[in-house]
Amino acid sequence: MGERLINVRVQPRASRNKVDTPREGALRIYVTAPPEGGRATDAARTLLAKHLGCAPSRLELVRGATSREKTFRVLE
Template identity: 55%
Template structure:
């Protein structure tokens, strides 16, 4: 797996990070669009929270923090998700 972009400059306690997710995306990847939006593709299916867990792990790696510091604050069943840094 290639290394995701460095997002460590966005790490602030209480910060909210919006992401657009594509489950069953063929490979795990995190990319940034021209406007700075975060797009995450994961191979996990959106069943029983597996895709959310995979997104959380990949996003935490890009941010340089432990996955336990990320909380899903919104969009549990949506492709547009909001994570909060604790």
Template identity: 50%
Template sequence: MAKPKADLPPAEAVQALADEEGRLAVRVTPGARSEALEVADGKLLAKVRAKPQDGKANDAVRDLLAAALGLAPSRVELLRGATSREKQFRIDR
């Protein structure tokens, strides 16, 4: 069974939320029914199907951000929040 395609906002909307150093704050909901990124009230919200075990949800968020921005996942780095819902990523442009 194929994985359903994630609901992603335009890359420009995601990039607009990053600061001048490429840092991006994300609020994560692990264990969701579907994967999606959404911009709400000037914040980026990520929903991923992966459970928060062994960093799987963090990897899923990184992959989702990379897909939304059209980058390789290796160019998205988790800076803070490995065990928190509030995370900060750095985007290597």
């Protein structure tokens, strides 16, 4: 089993929470949470988990803790 990495671009302070699936490139995740204190990252993890149909604890942040460009690993 290979590991599964998902690249996302997070837009904090959006008007609503939404996952947008682009034609190419990374998923775009819009969250209403502000970027302070990792709240936007936590909101993005929760929204991505709901989109994938898994628990948020199964998503591990690999890169981008303080960036809009993030990479999550799906734990098996």
